[in-house]
Amino acid sequence: MSVLPPQSIKAQVPRRLLELTWEGEEQPFAIPFRVLRGLCPCAVCVNEMTGVRTYFVEDAPEDIQPENMELIGNYAVKILWSDGHSTGLYTWDYLKKIQTESQSESQITDAL
Ligand SMILES: [Zn+2]
Numbered sequence: 001m002s003v004l005p006p007q008s009i010k011a012q013v014p015r016r017l018l019e020l021t022w023e024g025e026e027q028p029f030a031i032p033f034r035v036l037r038g039l040c041p042c043a044v045c046v047n048e049m050t051g052v053r054t055y056f057v058e059d060a061p062e063d064i065q066p067e068n069m070e071l072i073g074n075y076a077v078k079i080l081w082s083d084g085h086s087t088g089l090y091t092w093d094y095l096k097k098i099q100t101e102s103q104s105e106s107q108i109t110d111a112l
Helices: 033-038 092-111
Strands: 008-012 017-021 029-032 066-072 076-081 089-091
Touching: 008 066, 017 033, 029 033, 029 092, 076 092, 089 092
Parallel strands: none
Antiparallel strands: 008 017, 017 029, 066 076, 076 089
């Protein structure tokens, strides 16, 4: 089953975060712009044939930010980044996966 659209998507420019609020979740999920840019799932950033990522978080400028965001149907958001990159479609499924993975990572860190 695919993920329902978030109730809100906000670019918090001064804090350099994208905030996503999902239905049924009290806390918004905040992801740094730079991390999100580095996780761009498009064919330029990830080799379509091999699935190998060629663009990483460390490749993204420190001051990267979204210039524009466009909803694609009800399944994704397309982000135009300040570095001119605009081919990345972030589906709700993908954003939810990033959230789940980052949360399980921080749980590991918290446990240490
Ligand atoms: Zn990309």
